[in-house]
Amino acid sequence: MAGVGSVVDVQGTVADGFEPVRDAFAANFTRHGERGAAMVLYREGEKVVDLWGGTKAPDTKTPETKTPETKAPETKAPDDGESDPGPSGGGPEPWTQDTAQVVRSVTKGVAAAVPLLLHQRGQLDLDGRVSTYWPEFKAAGKERVLVRHLLAHRTGVPVLDTPLTPAEAVDGISGPRAVAAQRPVWEPGTAHGYHAQTYSWLLGELVRRVTGRTIGRWIAEEIARPLGLDLWLGLPEAQRGRVGRIAAVEALAAPTAHGPRIRPKRSVAEAYRDPESLTRRAFAAITPLPDENDPAYLAAELPASGGVATAEALARFYAALIGPLPSARTARSGGRLFAPATLTMARTEESAGPDRVLVVGTRYGLGYMLHGPACPLLGPGSFGHPGRGGSLAFADPEARIGFAYVTNGMRRGVTADPRAQALVRAVRTSLAAREE
Numbered sequence: 001m002a003g004v005g006s007v008v009d010v011q012g013t014v015a016d017g018f019e020p021v022r023d024a025f026a027a028n029f030t031r032h033g034e035r036g037a038a039m040v041l042y043r044e045g046e047k048v049v050d051l052w053g054g055t056k057a058p059d060t061k062t063p064e065t066k067t068p069e070t071k072a073p074e075t076k077a078p079d080d081g082e083s084d085p086g087p088s089g090g091g092p093e094p095w096t097q098d099t100a101q102v103v104r105s106v107t108k109g110v111a112a113a114v115p116l117l118l119h120q121r122g123q124l125d126l127d128g129r130v131s132t133y134w135p136e137f138k139a140a141g142k143e144r145v146l147v148r149h150l151l152a153h154r155t156g157v158p159v160l161d162t163p164l165t166p167a168e169a170v171d172g173i174s175g176p177r178a179v180a181a182q183r184p185v186w187e188p189g190t191a192h193g194y195h196a197q198t199y200s201w202l203l204g205e206l207v208r209r210v211t212g213r214t215i216g217r218w219i220a221e222e223i224a225r226p227l228g229l230d231l232w233l234g235l236p237e238a239q240r241g242r243v244g245r246i247a248a249v250e251a252l253a254a255p256t257a258h259g260p261r262i263r264p265k266r267s268v269a270e271a272y273r274d275p276e277s278l279t280r281r282a283f284a285a286i287t288p289l290p291d292e293n294d295p296a297y298l299a300a301e302l303p304a305s306g307g308v309a310t311a312e313a314l315a316r317f318y319a320a321l322i323g324p325l326p327s328a329r330t331a332r333s334g335g336r337l338f339a340p341a342t343l344t345m346a347r348t349e350e351s352a353g354p355d356r357v358l359v360v361g362t363r364y365g366l367g368y369m370l371h372g373p374a375c376p377l378l379g380p381g382s383f384g385h386p387g388r389g390g391s392l393a394f395a396d397p398e399a400r401i402g403f404a405y406v407t408n409g410m411r412r413g414v415t416a417d418p419r420a421q422a423l424v425r426a427v428r429t430s431l432a433a434r435e436e
Contacts, residue, residue, distance in 0.1 A: 011053060012049075013049075034419055037052070038052035042401060058247040101406040104307075105387045109393060111233065112366065114207050115147065115366075124147065152367075157195070158196065160179070165287070166291070175200060195357075197305065223317070231309040247408065267359050279358065305388075313404075314406065315403060322338065347383040368384060376416055377396065389409075392417065
């Protein structure tokens with residue numbers, strides 16, 4: 001389906017053999033209505049794909065694309081901390097290599113590394129009760145909730161009887177107090193359901209009780225800074241100019257030659273329409289919905305949805321979970337974050353089957369979504385997290401890759417966005433060809 005708007009000049013580089021990824025990225029603008037996006041792939045600790053294009057703020061036109069020449073990418077120098085000054089001329093500001101983006105629930109995958117690393121360092125017992133670290137949490141029948149239940153979406157508190165206002169959601173007090181007082185909607189540990197918003201206060205407060213630091217500060221000091229990542233949970237004011245605006249965009253009607261049109265199952269659609277369903281209530285734990293472009297929201301530390309990152313940072317983060325990074329500024333394991341045992345725990349299935357919130361069948365490890373029909377990743381061993389609206393980041397230890405795609409055009413749906421899936425398929429094709 002040809003585009004009819006302004007031309008998108010896709011920038012960046014791909015290593016030999018990864019040309020299908022470049023082609024899929026470019027095609028997303030014309031086939032799937034992409035507005036602004038970036039995609040980065042690490043393989044065996046080295047960057048092999050680095051692509052970006054479009055504008056920092058979604059527009060209403062359907063763009064055409066130009067694609068870059070193929071060449072091996074160079075490693076990007078660490079950011080100097082200055083904000084992007086933007087273009088000197090008129091027109092929409094282009095997405096650049098340094099553009100960062102709100103990544104919604106992709107944040108959960110970054111945040112999940114914190115309790116796993118605390119466990120790896122002997123500071124947190126995954127089989128311990130949450131109330132051991134946070135005594136107030138045992139109220140209303142939650143005294144038996146384990147730390148692993150929290151990470152695997154088995155706590156039973158995906159909703160709040162009294163939703164928080166946007167201001168309360170970011171004040172650091174109201175959220176933890178609300179989830180501590182909330183009575184579970186199922187017996188903890190007996191079922192699972194996506195804790196879309198409450199995950200912020202559950203995990204954030206647990207980390208604060210264990211470490212004495214906020215989760216955003218812990219990520220900055222223990223992960224982002226040592227690895228040289230442009231990734232923030234709590235965006236500094238100096239970085240605001242780099243951040244693209246997010247907005248809802250409508251999907252284009254793609255011809256069947258480009259793949260099947262995805263429609264939600266009737267049960268899923270009904271759950272989203274029903275104001276009393278766990279689905280609607282889970283996503284409405286903050287009511288009214290917050291303005292995700294608001295500086296106050298960006299500055300908050302909401303590990304369920306408020307992370308800001310570049311595609312480069314997310315791909316590098318996942319590459320560091322599974323293997324060393326030659327250029328990492330850390331002495332720990334040559335830049336590798338997870339010890340082998342921790343990596344095994346992260347992607348060992350903890351929850352599977354019908355999700356009481358998302359309705360469809362989902363699979364979770366400890367804090368990570370696992371490969372499956374509801375969240376297709378590269379292969380059976382992949383683990384990571386999608387963001388509602390389109391973004392996706394994950395690792396695959398067997399393929400030795402770290403993958404990240406970020407977008408400012410928010411589509412309907414939580415998992416399996418067609419733009420992200422087109423890129424995953426292209427990566428799979430490229431890797432298979434290299435093995436021949």
